[in-house]
């Protein structure tokens with residue numbers, strides 16, 4: 001007997017795994033400069049601090065942290081996560097918080113709760129690859145919303161809602177992955193209004209919100225929602241440590257929250273209690289503001305070095321100038337192929353992600369995403385010079 005493609009569940013067949021994961025394999029080559037990926041810098045991770053908090057948590061809570069826990073989450077963490085999110089102008093109490101294994105799981109259980117095969121789901125064009133993969137796994141019908149330098153174009157989104165009657169709209173409002181663009185204040189209000197006018201749940205995925213290097217923070221979409229249509233998804237991956245897998249969804253609609261809890265029950269019973277306790281202690285001890293200040297200072301300088309590096313790129317290249325987050329998005333002059341550039345760049349020892357992977361319908365071959373958090377400034381300078389050189393020779 002041979003194990004054939006047909007043996008896999010139908011919903012897994014169109015999924016080839018994340019293109020970024022494939023690119024990661026190339027990164028193992030010695031000397032490779034990586035502008036791919038979206039990890040926090042290793043210098044942002046604090047093993048000593050985390051180990052101290054873990055020890056203290058185990059001393060304080062004892063065996064209860066090592067036992068099974070509630071799917072709804074570890075109450076001290078729900079309280080501190082709610083307080084943290086309220087500081088970001090999310091309207092929530094501890095009772096609205098579902099601790100999840102990163103933002104990834106928050107979106108997964110939301111899809112699980114809402115989406116039948118064939119249901120329309122709106123997302124930005126381009127959008128986060130992980131979200132595209134998750135939506136495909138639920139056999140959602142992906143509908144791309146056009147965007148510009150202020151994020152989703154609201155009139156176009158409304159027309160698509162009228163045409164496709166989606167249950168769900170997925171939006172990354174702040175320092176978007178992959179573009180680095182931030183949704184404007186007016187559009188935040190307008191999207192919240194569309195959600196309640198048409199009865200569409202908005203998944204507001206906001207894991208980069210506090211990585212701001214310039215400009216003023218904007219209110220969340222959720223803060224304009226009075227009826228519980230917006231699910232706000234946060235994550236401590238980019239702020240504290242992705243390996244802890246701690247995220248939190250704020251869900252004001254109790255019925256939807258209940259369905260998400262039931263969906264999480266069968267996925268993993270509950271998020272690891274120790275990890276929730278570690279992040280809880282991190283927040284309660286007031287470690288977050290100083291930490292964010294330090295890492296934002298570093299990332300701001302890395303971003304600046306990357307932006308300056310575009311002088312090595314061919315004339316006609318355009319790029320975003322994000323006020324935060326981990327990514328810069330670029331479009332090479334029309335007709336240039338970032339996939340071809342990718343092959344040549346990897347040969348030369350620099351990696352990035354071709355932008356086509358972030359479009360549900362492919363195309364946009366001249367675009368690319370560059371990450372600046374994982375390389376120090378001399379490496380960014382060297383990498384941008386190499387990459388610009390390779391692209392100029394295409």
Ligand SMILES: Cc1ncc(COP(=O)(O)O)c(C=O)c1O
Nearest residue numbers: 038102103104128172177235237
């Ligand atoms: C927009 C966006 N959402 C969600 C995630 C998932 O992160 P995590 O599950 O670690 O919170 C990422 C990670 O890169 C992301 O860029």
